Amino acid sequence: NLEASFEDRFAARTQRIQASTIREILKLTTQPGFISFAGGLPAADLFPIDRIGEATQRILREQGAQALQYSTTEGYLPLREWIASRVPGATPENVQIVSGSQQGLDLIGKVLIDPGSRVLVEAPTYLGALSAFNPYEPEYVSVSMDDEGLELGALEAALKARPVKFMYVLPTFQNPSGRLMGLERRRALVELARKYQTPILEDDAYAELYFDGKPLPTLYALDHALGGGNVIYLSTTSKTLAPGLRVAWVVGPRPLIQKITFAKQGADLHSPTLNQMLVYELVRDGAWYGAQIDRIRQTYQTRCHWMLEALQQYMPEDIGWIVPRGGMFFWLTAPAGLDSLELLKRAVEEKTAFVPGQPFFADGSGKNTLRLSYSSASREQIEEGLQRLGRAIHRMLGRA
């Protein structure tokens, strides 16, 4: 029949389009009584719903026609000006608003990756970036990490071996490992990237979610101090306001931003006008926005501590983890033989879930790793969910 014949009609590039593991698990976890640690879902109890209602009403009252009309592809100018004012050396012409940083990843892939282009990524890296880049058929170069992030020796060897189109780096509370790259490593990385004239795509989704100490300078800022032009910076309001608004931005060299703007014209014309105006209304009040982010930081630090206690109590001793100093995730490593995909099946039987680690590795490794998110779990859910997970792991490791 005609419907079935679509199976033969798909473009060749769709061979590289697979379901997102996170999105697929998300669907699973809507069953009652299910406790999921899978999606990096920001704490819904912290969404500023009343303030968003008031601001939306005000915008519709005072600028309704503009808010509901088509608008420019580049994005709402006052918001671009606000973003540029916080990025060293940036003007609004360096800023493109995108519908979630996920769209930023897709558009950057679309304008930079040819079939066979080498794209350098961390091992592990954010699986959503791999999903965005895959249809453009890159050849990934996976580079190992130590406690601080990318190992620069391995990185230089890879850059020396063959030309790389760009490197995708998450220096601040890396997804999924939670790692934080220190200042010296950041400086050395930026210098290395300039030496090999290989642009860095810096994905800074979790920059504001630090628990202690001061935020470190972005790779973009460090590169700007050396003359600029070699870092593309991605950030989003998904973790500080609400992911459902889909408002994020790319800051980068003007020729690239212009190309992304043209690509976006062909993708969705522009990001939602009302949402951009709403985000601007919220962030322009620095006192409120700063307090909002403080609330989020304190909540995640508390939930992170609860999960750490539960891990110590319920995990077998041969399960290792990295204690994050910000962000949303614990990254667990099990004994080499344990397959976390198999573990997920047993965990789901116990009505709990996490993200198996293998989809975060471009080189197919990482079977024995898993990612847990604490950002939207209560103390009881963390306690109960980790007990369930502990039982599943003990059974798999063949212990009572």
Ligand SMILES: Cc1ncc(COP(=O)(O)O)c(CN[C@@H](CCCC(=O)O)C(=O)O)c1O
């Ligand atoms: C490093 C990094 N870059 C981009 C994104 C996408 O965020 P946007 O909401 O598109 O701005 C994210 C969001 N990742 C979350 C949310 C995924 C949400 C989902 O697929 O349901 C996660 O890893 O669970 C990220 O961690």
